[in-house]
Amino acid sequence: MPFAQLMTSGIELAMNQLLKLDEDSQQRLKKLSGKSLQVTIKELPWPLLFSFSEQIDVRAVMPSDKDLEPTTETVDCLIELNLETLPKLRDSSQLTQLIQQKQLNLVGDIYVAQTFSALLKDLDIDWEEQLSGYTGDVVAHQTFASMRTLFDTAKTQIEQGAIELGERLTQSDSIAVKPSEMFEFSKNVSELRSDTERLSARLALLEQAKKADTGLNN
Amino acid sequence: MSTPDTNDTSASTQTSESTTHFGFKQVDTSQKVNMVKDVFQSVAAKYDIMNDLMSFGVHRLWKRYTIDCSGVRAGHKVLDLAGGTGDLTAKFSRIVGESGQVVLADINDAMLKVGRDKLRDKGIVGNVQYVQANAEALPFPDNSFDIITIAFGLRNVTDKDKALASMYRVLKPAGRLLVLEFSKPTNDMLNKAYDMYSFHLLPKIGQLVANDADSYQYLAESIRMHPEQEVLKTMMETAGFEQTTYHNLTGGIVALHRGFKF
Ligand SMILES: C[S@@+](CC[C@H](N)C(=O)[O-])C[C@H]1O[C@@H](n2cnc3c(N)ncnc32)[C@H](O)[C@@H]1O
Numbered sequence: 180m181p182f183a184q185l186m187t188s189g190i191e192l193a194m195n196q197l198l199k200l201d202e203d204s205q206q207r208l209k210k211l212s213g214k215s216l217q218v219t220i221k222e223l224p225w226p227l228l229f230s231f232s233e234q235i236d237v238r239a240v241m242p243s244d245k246d247l248e249p250t251t252e253t254v255d256c257l258i259e260l261n262l263e264t265l266p267k268l269r270d271s272s273q274l275t276q277l278i279q280q281k282q283l284n285l286v287g288d289i290y291v292a293q294t295f296s297a298l299l300k301d302l303d304i305d306w307e308e309q310l311s312g313y314t315g316d317v318v319a320h321q322t323f324a325s326m327r328t329l330f331d332t333a334k335t336q337i338e339q340g341a342i343e344l345g346e347r348l349t350q351s352d353s354i355a356v357k358p359s360e361m362f363e364f365s366k367n368v369s370e371l372r373s374d375t376e377r378l379s380a381r382l383a384l385l386e387q388a389k390k391a392d393t394g395l396n397n
Numbered sequence: 398m399s400t401p402d403t404n405d406t407s408a409s410t411q412t413s414e415s416t417t418h419f420g421f422k423q424v425d426t427s428q429k430v431n432m433v434k435d436v437f438q439s440v441a442a443k444y445d446i447m448n449d450l451m452s453f454g455v456h457r458l459w460k461r462y463t464i465d466c467s468g469v470r471a472g473h474k475v476l477d478l479a480g481g482t483g484d485l486t487a488k489f490s491r492i493v494g495e496s497g498q499v500v501l502a503d504i505n506d507a508m509l510k511v512g513r514d515k516l517r518d519k520g521i522v523g524n525v526q527y528v529q530a531n532a533e534a535l536p537f538p539d540n541s542f543d544i545i546t547i548a549f550g551l552r553n554v555t556d557k558d559k560a561l562a563s564m565y566r567v568l569k570p571a572g573r574l575l576v577l578e579f580s581k582p583t584n585d586m587l588n589k590a591y592d593m594y595s596f597h598l599l600p601k602i603g604q605l606v607a608n609d610a611d612s613y614q615y616l617a618e619s620i621r622m623h624p625e626q627e628v629l630k631t632m633m634e635t636a637g638f639e640q641t642t643y644h645n646l647t648g649g650i651v652a653l654h655r656g657f658k659f
Contacts, residue, residue, distance in 0.1 A: 181646055184461040213471055213494045230471075232491040233520060238465045253470050 183225045183239035190227070191237040197302055198235070207298050208233070214291050219259040228254065229295065256291035259284040271296035321385050325378050332374055336367050417555055420618030429555045430531070434505055436612045437481070437553075441507040443607040444482050445515075450602055456549075459651050460484050463546060463577045464492075466644075466655060472496040473543040478532055478564065479503055479550020483512035483525075489544075490521050500542075502530040532560040537567045548577040552623035561636035568658045574638060580645065580652035581625040587648045595620060626652050 198204045211231035217240065219226040225239040260268075264282045267273055271293040277283040285292060417426045424432060440447065448456050464485065469475060471494045477486045480501040489499045501516075503509045506529055513527050530536050532547065532554050545564050554560045564574055582588040595617040603613025624632060626643050629652075633641045638656025645652050 181458045181462045184458040184465065187465075188458065188461060213496075215471065230492045232494065234491065236488060236491055238461075241462075241465050 183241070187227065187237040187239050191235060194237070194299075195234050198298075201302050204298065204302060205233070207294070207301065208235075210294050211291065211298070214255045214288075215253075216291050216295055217254045217257045219257070220262055220265065221259070222262045231295075254287065256285065256287040256289065258286075258292055268292075268296050269300045271300065321381075325381050329374050329378050333371060336371065339367075418622050420615040420622065426555060430504070433553045433555075436615050437505045438507045439609055440607060440612050441482075441505070441511050443609075444508065444511065447603065447607055447613075450606060451599060455647060457484070459577060459646050459653075460548060461488075462644075462646060463548060463575050463653055464488055466653060467544050467546065467573070467575055469493060469544055474541065474569075475499045476535075476537070476542045476545045476564075476567065477501050478530075478535075478545055478547040479553070480546075480548075481505075481508045481512060481550070483516050485546055485548055486512070486525060487516055487519060487521055490516070490523075490525050493524060495524060498524050498526065500526045500528055500537075502528045502532075502535070504529065504531050533563060534559075535563045535567050539566050540569045541567045543569055543572045544575070545572070546575045546577065549579070551576055551578050551629075552619050557624070558632060558636065561633060561638075565637045565658055570658055573655060573657050574633070576629065576633070576654040578629070578652065578654075579620040579623055580629075580649055583645060583649040587650070591650060592621075626654075629654055 198208060208231060212233070214231050216229045216231075217226055218229065225241065228238040228240055230236045230238070260277075260283045264277060267277060267282070274283070274285070274289065274293055274296070278285055415426055416423045417429050418424070419429050419432050437444075452459075467475075467489075469489060469492050471492065473493045474497060475489045475493060477483070477489060477499060480486050480503050483501050486499050486501045493499060501509070501512055503512070509527050509529060516522075516525060528536065532550065533556050545568055547564070551557055551560065561574075568574060582591050596614075599617050600610040600614045603616075604610035607613070623629075626645070626649070630641050630643055633654060633656045637658065639659050641654065641656035643652045643654040
């Protein structure tokens with residue numbers, strides 16, 4: 180199975196789906212049309228190459244192409260960074276600072292990197308609007324109020340997890356799970372589970388309420 | 398490695414002056430082009446869905462791999478030969494952009510038409526040209542393209558040596574050819590399982606979905622008759638390609654051959 184391609188097709192699909200959900204993103208994507216950006220994440224075996232048109236195409240630069248190392252003649256902008264620095268790219272105003280701190284290598288047109296970062300950061304997706312297409316406005320609104328709480332909790336947990344995972348990945352010693360970590364993980368999972376259960380109970384209530392509502396109107 | 402049987406020798410896929418294989422059958426060389434045409438005429442409408450079904454969607458990854466190895470960039474001129482319904486063309490078109498060009502060439506107008514309609518629906522217009530052409534005698538000037546791809550097409554071509562020579566001619570110096578094609582699984586177990594699949598299951602799926610068991614029987618047979626990895630590599634070298642290499646995908650079910658013209 181070509182794993183690099185499995186990964187790039189996943190990234191490509193996710194990015195383009197997200198862009199589709201934000202009507203204004205097309206306008207911002209246009210600024211990048213015809214440009215390309217190569218991102219080397221040191222922990223990944225293959226550099227990623229993004230080409231911009233009316234959508235984003237993502238390719239893996241295969242090792243057999245090492246003899247054809249890209250230069251700024253073939254790619255508009257090349258950046259190289261650690262996985263750890265990746266989340267910081269979301270703030271395009273930080274780019275120059277990251278370069279100065281040597282956390283990021285950049286060759287070529289910085290505008291491409293900045294615009295790409297802004298494109299993703301400024302994604303403004305009205306999830307409530309998306310859902311209301313299926314469920315009607317009231318249910319969508321209520322659901323989102325609950326979802327937001329759940330997401331906030333999940334986000335904190337995921338961020339915490341990511342930091343821990345990052346630390347673990349950089350420590351080259353044992354990757355075996357320690358009992359204390361397992362305990363922490365199970366605790367997180369059960370917290371998440373009870374949050375989810377609370378949400379689904381709330382959804383069930385809402386559904387009942389909605390049924391009762393429509394029943395009265397008939 | 399087993400010695401290739403007589404049908405798979407590098408010199409030619411023709412068994413004698415006047416006959417060649419069509420799947421496992423022997424037919425007049427002059428007839429094969431039309432018989433292949435009939436196959437694709439009849440599968441054209443259901444081609445995409447069958448591809449997904451038959452390969453469990455993995456053909457998309459094989460094609461992505463081909464594009465990743467093509468080194469394509471903005472401004473390039475690409476020939477997607479035997480391009481059929483245009484999967485590779487779509488991606489190439491977005492990458493080469495306005496300053497580049499993609500030619501989708503196929504011998505079969507039904508496949509070209511399905512391809513053209515599909516690409517138009519996807520909003521791909523402008524830098525794509527559609528050309529009905531036989532790979533054995535490409536209607537383009539010498540040194541025209543930076544990249545040529547032929548995906549799952551070469552095995553259907555009657556005279557593969559002639560086709561490779563024709564591709565070499567129209568490729569620009571420093572350009573590269575990528576041949577994506579079914580090949581020989583490297584593992585015996587996989588080989589057997591794969592034979593079971595392609596000779597027993599595949600024609601049944603073909604019958605069920607496309608109501609056309611014969612065409613899919615031909616596809617299975619033509620896969621088996623196609624020259625295996627090393628043989629195809631030698632054929633490319635004979636045609637003049639240099640730095641020729643191949644890479645097995647999914648255990649050699651498919652191989653990507655690559656060669657340069659210098
Ligand atoms: C299996 S399809 C592959 C289509 C497409 N490249 C893909 O990968 O999905 C094979 C294609 O080869 C075309 N073909 C067969 N013989 C040909 C020839 N001699 N010259 C050009 N195209 C040919 C057929 O018409 C058909 O569209």
